[in-house]
Amino acid sequence: MNTPQLDLNFVRSYFPALKSGFVYMDNAGGSQTLKPVVDRLSEYLLNYDVQHGASYEISRLAVEKVDYATNEMAKLINANDPKEIVMGHSSTMMFRILSLTISKNWEAGDEVITTNSEHESNCSPWMDLQERGIVVKIWKVNPDSLEFEIEDLKKLLSPKTKLVTMVHASNILGTINPIAEVAKVVHQGGALLCVDGVALAPHRLVDVQALDVDFYVFSCYKVYGPHCSLMYGKLHLLEALAGINHYFINEVPYKLQPGNRNFELTYSMAGLTDYLKEVHDHHYPNDTKIDDQEKFQKSFDLFTAHEELLANRFIDFLKTKKSITLLGVQSGDRKKRVPTIAFHHASLKSEAIVKQVDPHRIGIRFGDFYAKKLVQSLNLEAKGGPVRVSFVHYNTLEEVDRLIGVLDKFL
Numbered sequence: 001m002n003t004p005q006l007d008l009n010f011v012r013s014y015f016p017a018l019k020s021g022f023v024y025m026d027n028a029g030g031s032q033t034l035k036p037v038v039d040r041l042s043e044y045l046l047n048y049d050v051q052h053g054a055s056y057e058i059s060r061l062a063v064e065k066v067d068y069a070t071n072e073m074a075k076l077i078n079a080n081d082p083k084e085i086v087m088g089h090s091s092t093m094m095f096r097i098l099s100l101t102i103s104k105n106w107e108a109g110d111e112v113i114t115t116n117s118e119h120e121s122n123c124s125p126w127m128d129l130q131e132r133g134i135v136v137k138i139w140k141v142n143p144d145s146l147e148f149e150i151e152d153l154k155k156l157l158s159p160k161t162k163l164v165t166m167v168h169a170s171n172i173l174g175t176i177n178p179i180a181e182v183a184k185v186v187h188q189g190g191a192l193l194c195v196d197g198v199a200l201a202p203h204r205l206v207d208v209q210a211l212d213v214d215f216y217v218f219s220c221y222k223v224y225g226p227h228c229s230l231m232y233g234k235l236h237l238l239e240a241l242a243g244i245n246h247y248f249i250n251e252v253p254y255k256l257q258p259g260n261r262n263f264e265l266t267y268s269m270a271g272l273t274d275y276l277k278e279v280h281d282h283h284y285p286n287d288t289k290i291d292d293q294e295k296f297q298k299s300f301d302l303f304t305a306h307e308e309l310l311a312n313r314f315i316d317f318l319k320t321k322k323s324i325t326l327l328g329v330q331s332g333d334r335k336k337r338v339p340t341i342a343f344h345h346a347s348l349k350s351e352a353i354v355k356q357v358d359p360h361r362i363g364i365r366f367g368d369f370y371a372k373k374l375v376q377s378l379n380l381e382a383k384g385g386p387v388r389v390s391f392v393h394y395n396t397l398e399e400v401d402r403l404i405g406v407l408d409k410f411l
């Protein structure tokens with residue numbers, strides 16, 4: 001069967017914010033929110049906003065609602081068990097919780113490997129362990145290709161390596177890292193792998209079992225939901241972690257959710273899986289005999305194909321400009337990148353470019369995006385960091401052309 005094209009009118013009708021006509025191209029900073037997410041949020045707050053764990057009816061129903069959404073999230077990322085889903089305030093908080101709990105049994109001289117391509121949230125929590133004598137090694141991208149070489153990782157691994165922690169896709173370059181391959185090497189070395197999937201999860205269906213990651217984190221507000229975050233961990237590994245909640249709370253995931261997860265935000269994420277099912281059913285009306293996970297995959301495949309078109313259109317334009325340097329992968333190739341595109345200009349500062357775009361009601365931005373080590377290694381601090389344009393599937397080719405039209409006048 002031929003893959004249909006993504007019906008933009010259909011998907012855009014699910015995002016009320018898009019009706020304003022504003023062009024959202026800072027999606028790697030945060031995506032717009034799905035109407036089904038908001039509907040689930042208000043359904044919960046208006047009907048089930050009580051404390052969990054009591055014997056009365058509404059309390060039992062409230063637990064059922066949140067359990068339903070947790071099961072949906074487990075299904076979404078192909079976790080084995082809903083207990084593997086830890087919900088929390090932000091990905092920054094998740095990495096901090098993981099670093100504090102997993103390192104409880106580590107000794108001075110034990111090692112962690114992180115990279116120079118991380119958002120700081122997956123860096124500082126590990127760097128801070130140096131105070132306890134933990135050694136932090138940095139896996140650096142090849143400075144020419146801006147990609148990681150597995151051979152470099154092999155050189156850094158040692159019998160003392162406890163954990164490798166790295167980003168799945170760069171939040172600046174959009175480059176996708178070969179996580180399944182990394183997982184093999186890390187596990188052969190006897191270490192664990194934690195992945196920051198924040199910049200990838202809006203664009204691809206994540207399959208934690210196929211990737212064989214030990215921990216995986218993403219932020220719901222970048223995947224069309226609200227401000228909360230999800231951390232997956234293999235059950236036996238989560239069980240082995242020290243808790244960070246009250247001394248009498250020892251079960252997974254509660255021991256890793258101090259102050260508990262936010263019930264209404266967790267429940268609202270079922271709106272994401274509602275959406276993915278509806279996108280599938282709209283595009284494949286005769287395809288009735290497939291399960292939800294296949295539906296999620298086919299919906300994401302539609303998104304990916306469309307995003308590749310957007311990225312190619314914009315990258316082809318950038319390449320016509322001699323004064324522009326495009327960072328990282330030089331095409332929209334879906335195998336290599338997500339449509340998060342960063343560039344800088346030979347003479348203009350990045351801020352000057354963004355300020356010329358702002359009046360046109362197109363949201364793009366410049367900066368280090370908290371991936372400071374990467375921006376430093378690219379020598380882009382004096383430029384104010386690169387300009388970043390980040391699309392998601394609800395962006396249209398017309399919107400990309402609108403941006404190109406504005407940039408073309410002064411670049």
Ligand SMILES: Cc1ncc(COP(=O)(O)O)c(C=O)c1O
Nearest residue numbers: 090091092119121171198199219
């Ligand atoms: C790649 C990456 N990791 C982590 C984070 C931090 O996520 P949060 O805002 O949920 O703490 C971000 C936020 O921009 C990010 O882009």
